[in-house]
Amino acid sequence: MINLVHSQNPMPEQAPDVRNKNFLEVCTGYSEQQAINEAMRCLRCRKKPCVSGCPVNIKIPDFIARVAEGDFEGAYDVISQDSSLPAICGRVCPQETQCQGKCVHEVKGEAVAIGRLERFVADWHAANFGDVEVPKAESNGHKVAIIGSGPAGLACAGDLINKGYDVTVYEALHKTGGVLVYGIPQFRLPKEIVAMEVSKLEEKGVKFVTDAVVGRSFTVDELMKEGGYESVFIGTGAGLPSFMNIPGENLIGVCSANEYLTRINLMKAYRPEYDTPIMHGDRIAVVGGGNVAMDAARCAKRMGASEVYIIYRRSMTELPARAEEVHHAMEEGIIFKLLNNPVEIHGDENGNVRSIECVEMELGEPDASGRRRPVEKKGSNFEIPVDMVIMSIGTKLNTLILDTTENLDANTKGGIGTDDGAATNREGIYAGGDAVTGAATVIKAMGAGKVAAASIDQYLSE
Numbered sequence: 320m321i322n323l324v325h326s327q328n329p330m331p332e333q334a335p336d337v338r339n340k341n342f343l344e345v346c347t348g349y350s351e352q353q354a355i356n357e358a359m360r361c362l363r364c365r366k367k368p369c370v371s372g373c374p375v376n377i378k379i380p381d382f383i384a385r386v387a388e389g390d391f392e393g394a395y396d397v398i399s400q401d402s403s404l405p406a407i408c409g410r411v412c413p414q415e416t417q418c419q420g421k422c423v424h425e426v427k428g429e430a431v432a433i434g435r436l437e438r439f440v441a442d443w444h445a446a447n448f449g450d451v452e453v454p455k456a457e458s459n460g461h462k463v464a465i466i467g468s469g470p471a472g473l474a475c476a477g478d479l480i481n482k483g484y485d486v487t488v489y490e491a492l493h494k495t496g497g498v499l500v501y502g503i504p505q506f507r508l509p510k511e512i513v514a515m516e517v518s519k520l521e522e523k524g525v526k527f528v529t530d531a532v533v534g535r536s537f538t539v540d541e542l543m544k545e546g547g548y549e550s551v552f553i554g555t556g557a558g559l560p561s562f563m564n565i566p567g568e569n570l571i572g573v574c575s576a577n578e579y580l581t582r583i584n585l586m587k588a589y590r591p592e593y594d595t596p597i598m599h600g601d602r603i604a605v606v607g608g609g610n611v612a613m614d615a616a617r618c619a620k621r622m623g624a625s626e627v628y629i630i631y632r633r634s635m636t637e638l639p640a641r642a643e644e645v646h647h648a649m650e651e652g653i654i655f656k657l658l659n660n661p662v663e664i665h666g667d668e669n670g671n672v673r674s675i676e677c678v679e680m681e682l683g684e685p686d687a688s689g690r691r692r693p694v695e696k697k698g699s700n701f702e703i704p705v706d707m708v709i710m711s712i713g714t715k716l717n718t719l720i721l722d723t724t725e726n727l728d729a730n731t732k733g734g735i736g737t738d739d740g741a742a743t744n745r746e747g748i749y750a751g752g753d754a755v756t757g758a759a760t761v762i763k764a765m766g767a768g769k770v771a772a773a774s775i776d777q778y779l780s781e
Contacts, residue, residue, distance in 0.1 A: 325428025328357040330435055335650035339620050342589050344507045345647060346410075351389070354439040359387035360424065361431050367437030368421035369433060374766035375474075377401045379418055379433055386436055395444040403477030403520075404470065404765060406445065406512045407471040409438025413641050419645075434577065444514060453522040459483035461779045466533045468722070469497020470761045471554030471752030473520065474768030480523045482776055487548075489531040494585060497556055499761070501585040502577075504614050506621070507644075510584070514539040534719035539727075539748065546777060553735060554768060556663045557753035559715040563606070567664030568710070574598060576607070576615040576711035583618050600707025602626045604675045606661055607711030608633065613644040615709045616653045627653050628703060632660040632680050632693040638676045658682075662700065664708055665679040684733055714758045724748070732757055741771035742778075749775055 331347045334336070339343050349357065369379045378397050385394035398405045414434035416421075422430030461484050465472045468490040469472045480486050494500050496513040521527065533539060533555075542548050560575030562568055579597070582588045588595035592697035603624045605616040608631035619627045629648070631638060634657050638645060649655070661678040667673045679699035716734045721727055728744045730736040734757060735750040737743055743750055751767030753759055 324360055325424065327360075327429045327432045327435075328353050330432070332750065335647075335652070336691065338506065339651035340616070342621060343717075344509055345506050348442055349435055349439045351391075351443075351676075352601070354386055354391075354436060355389060357432050358383045358436060361387070362423055364423055369418040369431075370516045372418040372421040374417065374760075374762045375401050375725040375769055377418075377437075379576075382432070383431065383436060386440060392448065393438045394436075395448075398440060401769075402765070403474055404516050404761075405437050406441035407434075407470070407516060408762055408765070409434050409441055410508050410512075415642055415762055417762065430490055449515070453519055455522075455524055456481050456483040457567060458485065460551075461485065462487075462548045463775060463779075464489065464542050464546060464551045465554060466539070466551065467491075467497055467554035467556060467752075467754070468495040468527060469499060469554060469556050469752065469764060471556075471754075471764040471768035471771075472497065472552070473516065474765040475552045475554060475751070475772045476520055476768075477523075478527045478769055478772035479775065480520065480525050482772075484776075484779075487526040487528060488522070489526060489533055489542075489562055490529045491532045491555075492585065493529050495527050495529060496559075501581045502611065502614070504580070504584055504618055505589075506617070507614070513686045532719075534723040537610050539720060539724040543777045544745065548777055550749065552741075552768070552771050552775065553720055553743075553748070553754055554752045554764070554771075555720060556712045556716065556764075557716045557734075557758045559717050560710065561713045561715055562710050563661060563712060565661060565663055567666060569670075570664055570666040571670050572598060572600065572707045573664060574709060576605070576709050577714065579615055579709050580611070580618065589618075589622060591641045596624075599707070600624055600672075600708055602628075602703075602705045603707045603709060604628045604630055604661075604703060604705045605709045606675075606709055607631050607713070608638045608640055609711065609713070610640045610644055612711035613640045613653075615711050617648055619707075619709065620651055620653065624707075628656050628705070629653055630659050630661060630675070630677060630703075632658065633690065634658055634682060637690045640770060646670060656703070658693070660695065660706075665702065672708055673705050674704045675708055676700055676702045676745070694748050714753075716754065716757060720754075732753065739770075740774040742774055747778065 382394040382397035419430035453682040465488045562578040586595040588597040663676040679696040680693040683694040686692040727734040749771040752764035
């Protein structure tokens with residue numbers, strides 16, 4: 320039976336004035352009945368537009384139909400055919416611009432809450448079948464190395480291990496998970512969930528080597544020549560921070576969102592027993608409007624700041640962050656200073672941040688991205704008193720592997736050059752995710768990892 324209710328079943332969550340003081344997960348998840356009620360809203364469309372909106376093409380109507388029937392494990396089996404990280408994707412993917420964005424319900428109401436249902440199914444499976452032994456595929460005798468244990472690397476590893484490959488993942492940091500552990504806060508994605516997904520891959524036979532900086536410890540060519548790997552997948556992400564190059568960026572109290580979030584998420588600076596050094600501010604400006612900016616601002620509030628500003632040069636319409644993250648940030652007391660752009664950071668006599676000077680902006684004609692170009696209002700400068708500034712204006716690609724791998728071509732964006740099948744110009748070497756495209760979403764990186772796995776399988780099978 321289809322439920323024609325036009326509004327989503329609301330997601331249970333902590334109250335804003337409670338959660339902005341802790342790092343517990345904001346959304347607490349659907350109950351079984353809430354999940355069934357939401358699944359019954361699905362119209363079972365013949366053309367299934369939601370599937371085309373998913374970068375890994377999960378059979379969305381099929382898994383939702385099983386949820387509606389109360390067959391939650393059956394729903395998990397459907398999702399697992401295409402996604403190896405459903406508990407993660409259900410929490411952090413921008414479903415509103417992907418699968419949910421194509422839902423027919425959007426015409427007269429709210430899309431079916433596909434992400435919430437995916438999360439529910441994954442959590443239900445973990446709670447009820449998490450201890451069941453994971454079956455291993457029969458070995459096919461081929462060895463593959465994967466560089467980077469972020470979403471692209473994990474997805475590639477999952478698909479290859481299921482086909483019987485001997486898979487080893489090399490990770491530069493001391494913990495596996497890539498951006499899932501160093502970039503996304505605990506209150507959005509509990510690290511226990513990432514560890515669980517990695518553990519499932521280990522049970523299947525994937526080997527993980529941490530503290531391995533490929534390009535420093537050894538090169539890609541050495542992996543293939545001396546390590547005996549027949550193919551290598553590069554999924555190293557895009558982790559170098561960008562700065563505005565405005566006066567005052569070298570003052571004490573200015574840092575990148577990458578550093579700030581890594582200290583909090585990976586090094587647990589929010590937990591006193593870890594004694595991780597981190598800058599503390601009372602009035603903090605976060606420059607940028609993406610998901611990383613929202614994460615940094617919401618973390619700053621939880622770390623004790625009395626006032627946190629998001630400074631963004633365009634309007635709310637152009638804000639690139641997920642609508643849900645913006646909504647949560649506003650509820651938690653983050654102050655949005657839109658149509659403003661920093662031009663200088665001022666310091667005191669000791670070299671500490673004293674204020675951030677901004678200029679007002681107005682929107683002109685669309686630029687190459689399709690968004691209206693921000694234009695400065697002359698003479699509109701003003702200052703906001705702050706004692707800390709977090710820069711979150713995007714990331715750049717690390718060229719270490721390009722620089723240390725013989726004759727490996729770059730693309731026009733400065734990332735690793737590949738064809739549509741993730742193959743580089745070097746035989747046996749593949750790449751995908753942010754290392755190729757620049758910063759994108761978790762699910763797009765996963766999709767790239769799956770494409771690479773299929774290409775590697777075809778290459779080694781032939």
